[in-house]
Amino acid sequence: MPEGSQPDYSGWKGNTGEWNRLELLANSDEGTIKTWTNGELIHSVTNYKKEDTPEGLSIALIGFDPNYADRYSSLVFRMDDIYVSSSPARVEISSSAIWSKTNKNKEIQPKVSWAESEIEVSLNLGQFVEEEDLYLYVINDNGEVNEQGFRICPKCPNKTQLKLE
Numbered sequence: 001m002p003e004g005s006q007p008d009y010s011g012w013k014g015n016t017g018e019w020n021r022l023e024l025l026a027n028s029d030e031g032t033i034k035t036w037t038n039g040e041l042i043h044s045v046t047n048y049k050k051e052d053t054p055e056g057l058s059i060a061l062i063g064f065d066p067n068y069a070d071r072y073s074s075l076v077f078r079m080d081d082i083y084v085s086s087s088p089a090r091v092e093i094s095s096s097a098i099w100s101k102t103n104k105n106k107e108i109q110p111k112v113s114w115a116e117s118e119i120e121v122s123l124n125l126g127q128f129v130e131e132e133d134l135y136l137y138v139i140n141d142n143g144e145v146n147e148q149g150f151r152i153c154p155k156c157p158n159k160t161q162l163k164l165e
Helices: none
Strands: 022-027 032-037 040-045 090-094 106-108 111-114 119-121 134-139 150-152
Touching: none
Parallel strands: none
Antiparallel strands: 022 032, 032 040, 090 106, 090 134, 111 119, 134 150
């Protein structure tokens, strides 16, 4: 296999015995696969070649497949809050005001509608409580995100209006 085409989880950067956030972004058109653990990029495949088939990538196998089962005989792998999309575009909230410091402390917000001038989501507090200071982030189709979060109020008396320019 060409160098850079196979992921290596030997330095996965997770926290044993805790929930960890695993993110995977695969783009067969660009030949890239990237994986993050708790917000840190752990591998980046740049020469992925899609099989010659009209079918897209499949999530039929989801989870941890180490290919070396004897090394992980006592591994317990549980998953929760699985989110699948055909685009990296999404909305997330975090208790961190700065995106690059969010690590695993963020929650994807289920999309209700997405238009050029308006995005509507259904609030998913997940790990957070309503009393916390929370910040909103919008990630576009190119994976670009506002580094400074927009402060939100989960129990605001009125609908929060954000204008993105």
